[in-house]
Amino acid sequence: MTELLDVQNLRVTFPTNQGLFEAVRGVSFKLGRERLGIVGESGSGKSMTGRAILRLIRKPGAVAADHIKLDGEDLLPMTEKQMRAVRGKRISMVMQDPKFSLNPVMRVGEQIMEAYRLHSRATKSEARRRALEMLEAVSIRDPERVFRAYPHELSGGMGQRIMIAMMLIPNPELLIADEPTSALDVSVQGQVLNIMDKLVRERGMGLIFISHDLNLVAQFCDRVLIMYAGRVVETCEAGRLHEARHPYTRGLLNSMPRIDTPKDRLEVLKRDPAWREAPSVGPDESREVTA
Amino acid sequence: MSAALSFRDLKVWFGEGRDHVMAVKGATFEVARGESFGLVGESGSGKSTIMRALTGLAPDWSGEMAVDSRPVPQGPKRDAAFYKKVQMVFQDPYASLHPRHSIDQVLSETLKLHGYTDIERRIEKLLSDVGLGPAFRFRYPHQLSGGQRQRVAIARALAPEPEILLLDEPTSALDVSVQAEILNLLSDLRSEHDLTFLMVSHNLSVVAHMCSQSAVMQQGEIVELLTTEDLRRHAARHPYTQRLLRAAEGYVRDEDAAGGAEAVA
Amino acid sequence: MSVTGETPQMSWRDWLLTDTPASRRHARAASFYKGWLRFRTNSLAMVGLGILVLLLLIAAFAPWLAPHDPIAQDLGKRLLPLGTPGHLLGTDSLGRDILSRLIFGARVTLYIVVLVALVAPIVGLLMGTIAGYAGGWTDTVLMRITDIFLAFPRLVLALAFVAALGAGIENAVLAISLTAWPPYARIARAETLTIRNSDYISAVRLQGARPMRIITRHIWPLCISSLIVRVTLDMAGIILAAAGLGFLGLGAQPPMPEWGAMISDGRRFILDHWWVATMPGLAIFVVSLGFNLLGDGLRDVLDPKAEK
Ligand SMILES: Nc1ncnc2c1ncn2[C@@H]1O[C@H](COP(=O)(O)OP(=O)(O)OP(=O)(O)O)[C@@H](O)[C@H]1O
Ligand SMILES: Nc1ncnc2c1ncn2[C@@H]1O[C@H](COP(=O)(O)OP(=O)(O)OP(=O)(O)O)[C@@H](O)[C@H]1O
Ligand SMILES: [Mg+2]
Ligand SMILES: [Mg+2]
Numbered sequence: 001m002t003e004l005l006d007v008q009n010l011r012v013t014f015p016t017n018q019g020l021f022e023a024v025r026g027v028s029f030k031l032g033r034e035r036l037g038i039v040g041e042s043g044s045g046k047s048m049t050g051r052a053i054l055r056l057i058r059k060p061g062a063v064a065a066d067h068i069k070l071d072g073e074d075l076l077p078m079t080e081k082q083m084r085a086v087r088g089k090r091i092s093m094v095m096q097d098p099k100f101s102l103n104p105v106m107r108v109g110e111q112i113m114e115a116y117r118l119h120s121r122a123t124k125s126e127a128r129r130r131a132l133e134m135l136e137a138v139s140i141r142d143p144e145r146v147f148r149a150y151p152h153e154l155s156g157g158m159g160q161r162i163m164i165a166m167m168l169i170p171n172p173e174l175l176i177a178d179e180p181t182s183a184l185d186v187s188v189q190g191q192v193l194n195i196m197d198k199l200v201r202e203r204g205m206g207l208i209f210i211s212h213d214l215n216l217v218a219q220f221c222d223r224v225l226i227m228y229a230g231r232v233v234e235t236c237e238a239g240r241l242h243e244a245r246h247p248y249t250r251g252l253l254n255s256m257p258r259i260d261t262p263k264d265r266l267e268v269l270k271r272d273p274a275w276r277e278a279p280s281v282g283p284d285e286s287r288e289v290t291a
Numbered sequence: 292m293s294a295a296l297s298f299r300d301l302k303v304w305f306g307e308g309r310d311h312v313m314a315v316k317g318a319t320f321e322v323a324r325g326e327s328f329g330l331v332g333e334s335g336s337g338k339s340t341i342m343r344a345l346t347g348l349a350p351d352w353s354g355e356m357a358v359d360s361r362p363v364p365q366g367p368k369r370d371a372a373f374y375k376k377v378q379m380v381f382q383d384p385y386a387s388l389h390p391r392h393s394i395d396q397v398l399s400e401t402l403k404l405h406g407y408t409d410i411e412r413r414i415e416k417l418l419s420d421v422g423l424g425p426a427f428r429f430r431y432p433h434q435l436s437g438g439q440r441q442r443v444a445i446a447r448a449l450a451p452e453p454e455i456l457l458l459d460e461p462t463s464a465l466d467v468s469v470q471a472e473i474l475n476l477l478s479d480l481r482s483e484h485d486l487t488f489l490m491v492s493h494n495l496s497v498v499a500h501m502c503s504q505s506a507v508m509q510q511g512e513i514v515e516l517l518t519t520e521d522l523r524r525h526a527a528r529h530p531y532t533q534r535l536l537r538a539a540e541g542y543v544r545d546e547d548a549a550g551g552a553e554a555v556a
Numbered sequence: 557m558s559v560t561g562e563t564p565q566m567s568w569r570d571w572l573l574t575d576t577p578a579s580r581r582h583a584r585a586a587s588f589y590k591g592w593l594r595f596r597t598n599s600l601a602m603v604g605l606g607i608l609v610l611l612l613l614i615a616a617f618a619p620w621l622a623p624h625d626p627i628a629q630d631l632g633k634r635l636l637p638l639g640t641p642g643h644l645l646g647t648d649s650l651g652r653d654i655l656s657r658l659i660f661g662a663r664v665t666l667y668i669v670v671l672v673a674l675v676a677p678i679v680g681l682l683m684g685t686i687a688g689y690a691g692g693w694t695d696t697v698l699m700r701i702t703d704i705f706l707a708f709p710r711l712v713l714a715l716a717f718v719a720a721l722g723a724g725i726e727n728a729v730l731a732i733s734l735t736a737w738p739p740y741a742r743i744a745r746a747e748t749l750t751i752r753n754s755d756y757i758s759a760v761r762l763q764g765a766r767p768m769r770i771i772t773r774h775i776w777p778l779c780i781s782s783l784i785v786r787v788t789l790d791m792a793g794i795i796l797a798a799a800g801l802g803f804l805g806l807g808a809q810p811p812m813p814e815w816g817a818m819i820s821d822g823r824r825f826i827l828d829h830w831w832v833a834t835m836p837g838l839a840i841f842v843v844s845l846g847f848n849l850l851g852d853g854l855r856d857v858l859d860p861k862a863e864k
Contacts (some may be wrong), residue, residue: 018573042436042466084547097385104750141335141510145310152753153305156382156460157334157493182463185380186538187531188334193542212466217540217554255471259539260523265478266471266500348758374764387755391777394585400773404763429583447759 004174004206005053008066011077012230014049017061023048023061025230027281030152031174033204037217037238040227041252041269046210048174049227053208054093055083070174089119092167093176096210098159102151109147113167119170130266134165139191156183160219164192166198174206175199182212191218214253215269226252231280248275293360294321295455295487296328296345301354303337303344314340316511317354324454327481327488329498331535338491339382342457344359346379348554357454374407378448379457382491384464388432393416395428398450405451416492417446422476438469442476449480458490459461462497474501495539499523591857600852607846615662622656627811635829648821648832657813658839664814666841668798668822675733677783680740685771685779687741688748701743705738711800718806723813728807732797736790738768740783747779781858788851792844799840815840 012024024045029036032111040048050142054064055075068075075086077255087093095101103111112131116122122130135143138161151159160183169173175196181189197220199205211217217224218241225247226234251269303315315337322328330338343349345356347367357361358377363369381387388397398417402410418428421442424494433438448456461477462470474497481488492498498505499522507515507529515529526531573590578585595601614621622633623642632650638646645654674748705713717731752759752775760774797814803808803823815836822833 040466041468042438097383100385104753105746142312145312148310155335155339156463161334179464183460183493184334185332185535186495187534189493190538191541194544197544214467216542220544252467257471257474257496259496259499262500262523265475267344268471268475269468346762348761369764371764374762379758379759379762381755383755387759389756389760389774389777392774395580395583400760401763404765404769429577444759453765520752538621 003030003032003069004071005208006030006067006069007053008068010049010052010065010068011063011099012052012057013062013064015069017179022230025054025223027227027230027232028280029225029232029235031208033200034223035200035205035207035209035221035238037221037224038208038210039212039214039217039224039229039252042212044227045230046227047064047178048230050093050178050208050210053176054087056087056093062066079255088115088167088172089170090172091174091176092172093171094163094167094178094180096178098163101163102159104151106150107147108149108151108154108162112147112162112169114190115166116169130169131165134169135162136167137195138162139188157185157188160184161188163193164195168195171203172205174208176208176210178210179212180209189216218242229276231278232276233278233281235281246275247272293324294357295324295326295359296322297355297357297360298341298345299355299357301341301344301352303349303352305349305351312348314511315344315352316477318344318508318513319508320506320513320516322487322489323525324487324505325485327490327502329502329505330489330491330508331493331495331498331505332514333510333531334493336508338508339459342370342459342489342491345457346377360458363444371405375451376453377457378453379450380441380444380448380459380461381489382459382463383477384437384444386458387444388440390432393429393431394423394446396442401447401450413450414464417450420449420480421446424473436469438465438473441465441469441473445473445480449484452484453486455487455489458488460491460493463493468496477501495536507535563571572720578688588851595812595853595857598853598856600849601856603813604846604849604853606613607842608850611662611666611843611846614659615666618659618663622653622659624653626652626656626660626813628652635825635832638831646829646833648818649825652811654818654832654835657818658815658836659814661813661818661836664725664808664812665795665798668732669794671729672733672736672794672798673787673791673862675729676736676786677740679733680737680742681738681776681779681783684741684744684746685748685775688745689752689767689771689775691752695745696811698741702738702741705735706742708735710735711797714797714801715804715806718801723806723809725808725812728798728801731801732794735797736794739790740786743786744779745781747782751775751778785851785855785858788854791847791851795840795847807825 008028010024010027011022014021014023034268036117038049040046048057048168051057053068055063057063070086070090075083078086102108105106109128109131113127115126116127116130132143132147135146140146140158140161146154146158154162160180164180167232177196184192196207200207209217209221218238221238224236224238224241225232226244226246228248234249236244242253245251254267255269257263257266299319301315301318302313304311304313307314318341326380328342332338340349344352345363347369350367353544358373363458392400395414398414402413407413414428415425418425423439423442432514435443456478462473478501480486488501490501499519502519502522504516505522506513507517509531515527515532517527517532521527525536527536572586574586577586632651633647634642634651636643636647640646643653645658646702647653648657674722683698683702687695713735714731717734718727721727721730757770757774760770798807799819802814802816803820805820808817810817818836819833822829826833
């Protein structure tokens with residue numbers, strides 16, 4: 001098998017005063033060298049799934065799974081030290097909140113260089129050159145100035161692109177991108193997606209693309225997992241997302257405004273408690289909607 | 292009808308020497324009272340900067356800005372009457388609430404700063420206006436979802452009963468179901484309180500849904516003014532706008548992607 | 557959830573753990589209680605708290621706890637060893653009961669600690685946040701002043717102050733506070749720099765708030781937790797600095813029973829009558845340890861990221 005990542009029965013729990021809160025409740029999926037989209041409403045556990053793969057859940061949260069295999073090697077029993085070697089180098093993650101993930105009192109360029117030099121023995125000038133190249137690659141207009149800027153001097157979308165640049169520099173086997181383009185206009189977004197796309201097609205990188213933009217996921221990804229309340233309620237081929245049958249997915253699709261058909265009010269999602277109880281869809285039933 | 296907001300040849304810059312950047316290069320447009328006006332454009336093109344200049348958060352600017360035909364003074368200082376009339380909702384709901392203040396503290400501080408005394412009653416009203424139950428009143432931001440935080444931010448902006456609301460990508464960090472709730476909420480508030488909106492969004496569908504007119508920005512300049520009908524009909528003249536509208540139809544895989552990925556090699 | 561036959565009344569615990577407080581007081585009580593629950597799980601921190609509560613009780617009830625008058629001399633009974641009937645920890649060179657002196661010394665120690673803990677962090681907080689928020693030349697001037705204070709070794713600077721102000725416990729406290737604030741100013745400034753450009757500070761500026769209100773109402777609450785932790789961790793150092801001044805004869809003046817001064821007295825007999833210096837040394841050690849353990853526990857409680 002050429003599975004890059006194989007996640008079986010992933011659970012993330014947080015102890016609270018009201019008892020155990022399960023943020024992710026038994027998610028399983030396999031990922032080849034492809035683009036896998038994860039969609040779902042806010043709080044459905046998308047980010048927690050991504051972080052759990054990197055074992056980046058903050059205490060007192062806990063991760064459990066039957067296995068999380070990267071290239072056939074289970075990540076769960078690894079020590080913290082071994083995990084540090086995996087993070088960044090083999091799996092990178094673009095965090096959801098770029099401005100929170102950047103150090104507010106350090107220049108952007110230094111942060112990118114640091115991220116690069118952490119995983120390679122590049123010289124300072126080499127790292128600088130690469131950092132500037134990456135800034136240019138993500139369509140930043142004057143990379144020299146942005147290199148010297150502090151995070152608060154950037155626009156929302158620039159911060160996001162810098163996070164992407166930082167995560168792509170070490171050339172990971174797997175990229176987990178958590179809402180990487182939510183603050184970008186469509187044209188820059190297209191350029192950023194092209195970079196990721198090219199890495200998947202030419203370098204065989206695996207991509208987990210977490211997003212709330214269903215249209216984008218439908219067009220950009222190969223396969224989609226739809227999450228609700230910590231479970232996968234439906235999985236389908238991305239191109240067929242618009243034919244999805246689960247009422248939750250339909251609700252999400254219907255709540256988007258459309259440029260060509262004006263409406264007075266947008267539909268809002270009405271949640272059904274039964275969705276929460278339905279069992280998680282496993283990795284092998286993934287072709288469900290193809291029928 | 293007089294304009295609620297007018298900008299004439301607005302230039303905004305930051306930094307000096309080699310870090311100098313002209314973020315807005317001569318923007319001119321007007322927003323009529325009661326209108327909802329959209330700002331769209333490239334990331335980093337100066338959309339947020341226009342709002343920040345108006346509210347005094349970006350102090351270096353030239354040109355003319357006026358609120359209700361009253362010119363806005365230079366520098367960061369604005370008088371109390373200005374803040375009572377113009378309020379802003381920030382781009383990122385995760386960054387715009389004080390992490391150690393409960394919703395109650397956020398709203399009561401705002402109300403106190405504007406000199407209100409019937410704080411209890413007003414907090415209850417604001418919370419119900421934005422559709423948050425009284426149960427939320429003593430929660431802290433980390434106990435709220437993104438959409439709930441954005442509602443609090445909107446409630447804070449509504450507290451001084453402003454006439455003009457500046458919305459900087461109010462839904463870009465939210466998922467589609469919450470986006471629908473927030474956009475409906477904003478439409479309701481606008482008709483109830485007779486508000487004027489200036490709204491930034493990179494989602495053209497959202498702009499088309501909310502606004503009657505929009506300005507398209509690229510590299511600090513307004514390249515085109517469009518009505519929503521133009522937007523829907525894809526009737527754009529400027530090449531950047533045309534590119535934007537094409538891109539909005541959906542992502543198309545670029546089979547021989549130029550640039551970009553080479554740098555990654 | 558509606559189980560019949562249960563008491564309809566909410567228990568105190570439920571009232572405190574609710575997710576939906578009904579009033580400001582309720583909300584505050586609930587968040588305190590949740591912090592306490594988290595603190596309680598750290599057993600070492602609980603030991604630290606226990607030590608400090610004990611110190612507080614000892615200081616409060618010193619006159620009733622002490623078997624003897626701490627300053628009454630009895631030269632006939634000088635340098636009695638440990639375990640002497642009536643003098644559990646022996647006596648010092650002037651025949652004073654060491655146990656009683658330790659008990660009364662707890663008052664002096666607490667006095668010093670409380671005063672320093674009030675003065676130094678507040679001065680540091682004020683300097684640091686103003687420098688960080690204002691930026692520009694205000695920042696430069698304030699931070700150069702801080703650097704000057706930081707450049708001197710702490711005890712030497714304190715010595716200079718005491719020498720200038722005169723010996724005595726109040727002056728010792730003042731001298732220690734004046735030398736202790738610069739690190740707090742540094743911390744507060746660093747925190748302020750990360751906060752001042754954030755959207756939530758911009759948002760209060762858009763409500764017309766003045767800089768001083770922004771600093772005290774919006775920036776301080778975010779700096780205070782790291783300062784509290786730092787202060788408790790520094791407490792041991794402060795007690796030792798006070799002891800050091802006492803030891804040099806520049807702090808508490810005889811016959812006041814201050815622990816550092818007691819070590820200094822006992823030093824002369826350290827070889828033959830080791831307990832005279834060792835007992836106050838142990839007391840300092842235990843209390844310092846108590847503060848350190850408490851500081852570690854508080855760090856866990858006050859870290860906002862740890863909150864759910
Ligand atoms: N420290 C914590 N303690 C308890 N619950 C938590 C904690 N952190 C996150 N959660 C909960 O875990 C759930 C999943 O969160 P997650 O961040 O994965 O959502 P998401 O799908 O990424 O949503 P969004 O689209 O808003 O980013 C949420 O319900 C959240 O409230
Ligand atoms: N405080 C600042 N100091 C220096 N430069 C700044 C500052 N704030 C913004 N800029 C610069 O001004 C330009 C415009 O930024 P602005 O935030 O207005 O973009 P935007 O159109 O809102 O983009 P986005 O859609 O990505 O949020 C950017 O090049 C940015 O680097
Ligand atoms: Mg998320
Ligand atoms: Mg912006």
